[in-house]
Amino acid sequence: MGEKITVENGVVQTPDKPIIPFIEGDGTGPDIWAAAKRVFEGAVEKAYNGEKGIEWKEVLAGQKAYDKTGEWLPEETLEVIRDNKIAIKGPLTTPIGGGIRSLNVALRQKLDLFACVRPVRWFDGVPSPVKRPQDTDMVIFRENTEDIYAGIEWQEGSDEVKKVIDFLQNEMGVTNIRFPETSGLGVKPVSEEGTKRLVRSAIDYAIKEGRKSVTLVHKGNIMKFTEGSFKNWGYELAEKEYGNKVFTWAEWERIVEKDGKDAANKAQDEAEKAGKIIVKDAIADIFLQQILTRPKEFDVVATMNLNGDYVSDALAAQVGGIGIAPGANINYESGHAIFEATHGTAPKYAGMDKVNPSSVILSGVLMLEHLGWREAANLILNSMDKTIGSKVVTYDFARLMDGATEVKTSEFADELIKNMD
Ligand SMILES: NC(=O)C1=CN([C@@H]2O[C@H](COP(=O)(O)OP(=O)(O)OC[C@H]3O[C@@H](n4cnc5c(N)ncnc54)[C@H](OP(=O)(O)O)[C@@H]3O)[C@@H](O)[C@H]2O)C=CC1
Ligand SMILES: O=C(O)CCC(=O)C(=O)O
Ligand SMILES: [Mg+2]
Numbered sequence: 001m002g003e004k005i006t007v008e009n010g011v012v013q014t015p016d017k018p019i020i021p022f023i024e025g026d027g028t029g030p031d032i033w034a035a036a037k038r039v040f041e042g043a044v045e046k047a048y049n050g051e052k053g054i055e056w057k058e059v060l061a062g063q064k065a066y067d068k069t070g071e072w073l074p075e076e077t078l079e080v081i082r083d084n085k086i087a088i089k090g091p092l093t094t095p096i097g098g099g100i101r102s103l104n105v106a107l108r109q110k111l112d113l114f115a116c117v118r119p120v121r122w123f124d125g126v127p128s129p130v131k132r133p134q135d136t137d138m139v140i141f142r143e144n145t146e147d148i149y150a151g152i153e154w155q156e157g158s159d160e161v162k163k164v165i166d167f168l169q170n171e172m173g174v175t176n177i178r179f180p181e182t183s184g185l186g187v188k189p190v191s192e193e194g195t196k197r198l199v200r201s202a203i204d205y206a207i208k209e210g211r212k213s214v215t216l217v218h219k220g221n222i223m224k225f226t227e228g229s230f231k232n233w234g235y236e237l238a239e240k241e242y243g244n245k246v247f248t249w250a251e252w253e254r255i256v257e258k259d260g261k262d263a264a265n266k267a268q269d270e271a272e273k274a275g276k277i278i279v280k281d282a283i284a285d286i287f288l289q290q291i292l293t294r295p296k297e298f299d300v301v302a303t304m305n306l307n308g309d310y311v312s313d314a315l316a317a318q319v320g321g322i323g324i325a326p327g328a329n330i331n332y333e334s335g336h337a338i339f340e341a342t343h344g345t346a347p348k349y350a351g352m353d354k355v356n357p358s359s360v361i362l363s364g365v366l367m368l369e370h371l372g373w374r375e376a377a378n379l380i381l382n383s384m385d386k387t388i389g390s391k392v393v394t395y396d397f398a399r400l401m402d403g404a405t406e407v408k409t410s411e412f413a414d415e416l417i418k419n420m421d
Helices: 029-048 063-069 075-084 103-110 159-171 192-208 224-245 249-259 261-273 284-293 305-318 358-370 374-389 409-418
Strands: 006-008 011-013 019-023 055-058 086-089 115-121 137-143 213-218 246-248 277-283 300-303 328-330 337-340
Touching: 019 029, 019 075, 029 358, 029 374, 029 409, 075 086, 075 103, 086 358, 103 337, 115 192, 115 305, 137 192, 137 305, 192 213, 192 224, 192 277, 192 300, 213 224, 213 284, 213 305, 224 246, 224 249, 224 277, 246 249, 246 261, 249 261, 249 277, 261 277, 277 284, 284 305, 300 305, 328 358, 337 358, 358 374, 358 409, 374 409
Parallel strands: 019 055, 019 086, 086 337, 137 300, 213 277, 213 300, 246 277
Antiparallel strands: 006 011, 115 137, 115 328, 328 337
16 A cells, blocks of 8 residues: 655655656657656666555546546646645646646646756767767756746736736836737746745755756846846845855955955855855856856756746757756755656657657656655666667657667667666
8 A cells, every 4th residue: 555755854754655646648648658657667676676666646637637527737636746745747738829828837836846956967878969968967946936937917909908008107107118009918026035945945956966056047137126136136045044155156246346356266266175056147148058168167057937948948958858858846845846857748749659758757767866766766877878878769869879779669668677787
């Protein structure tokens, strides 16, 4: 009989047979989930000889939920995940324009999973568009509950948008809505609490994992009171809560003003040598250039929701694409977490047993690490290295690799299970 995972004083307590809810997902979700589940079970069995095991519990969301219950995201699904603390999911479809809002975003918001953690590293042999993919080794902390993802927007021509435009023009003195008759409007909330809990998680992670820096990525030069404040609150939190453990660029600037640039650079050098975390910032556009040209300069990255979405896929491309990029949505305060692939439902490949299951498999590796089952996680990581190293890969890698053997989703899983040792 399975038992519930609990969290005591922020520490996850995993029974030998934890109940883990899963959402299969839409489109290619069932293909990659079937493969991933077998890989997780193979690794756990091999690591613990039957002494530990997972009791899977299916919960519904997306098309499957709608067909069975008439709801896209049933309350029962949220209740089961809340109750069991963690879950793993495949991708869910979001129609563009009208219709339902993103179920993926709704799950993160309803469970307050404020940090979307996406590690980006290269596996030996994976085809990449850059010359030195091994230089990219970053962990993105994307804020998950605020920003324009809050879904506060009004359609062009609606009574609501007319009211808001009227308010802006007549009560707030706004004069620069270029085409007021035909504008839709969106609101971008970014709060001090939301920013600080995200940046805190990123710095805690950097300290725990022995990382060198945390970069706050923002567009504060243009959006001063949202993205600019994100940067300022980030520095404020770093200095106030972490004191001597960090050196911030805000401090660097204060030293420049007082004693000049050489003194500031010297202080940063000394901080690096002392193993302090360097907390710095980058404006989002130049950041997207520098992750390509100088990836070694970045380590942990903390950013808002939309920037984080763009940065995730851009960085994933550098190490082989979204077919292999994992993710976790975590509330570090309550311990709730949902692990999920970074990519979408890739509908044109649905049911073809074709796409790469690595993204959801590596999300499962993050889940096993979260549970403290490092042995099983490492078995999968080593097997992934070995399997890709032997050039047995799915179509996405095969089309970019010389001499590759292209296999189906399920065959790639067979190969991973075979190569676990
Ligand atoms: N978290 C989630 O559940 C997410 C859901 N979505 C949703 O998914 C739907 C489709 O979105 P779309 O923008 O087309 O993005 P997708 O990520 O679904 O697909 C875009 C392309 O990425 C490649 N790709 C995606 N998954 C894999 C995989 N497992 N293995 C190999 N290659 C892969 C394919 O490239 P190629 O054609 O070159 O082979 C595919 O055509 C939308 O409804 C969107 O809202 C999107 C992102 C995240
Ligand atoms: O939910 C969606 O449609 C998109 C989500 C997304 O792009 C992401 O999680 O990176
Ligand atoms: Mg995305």
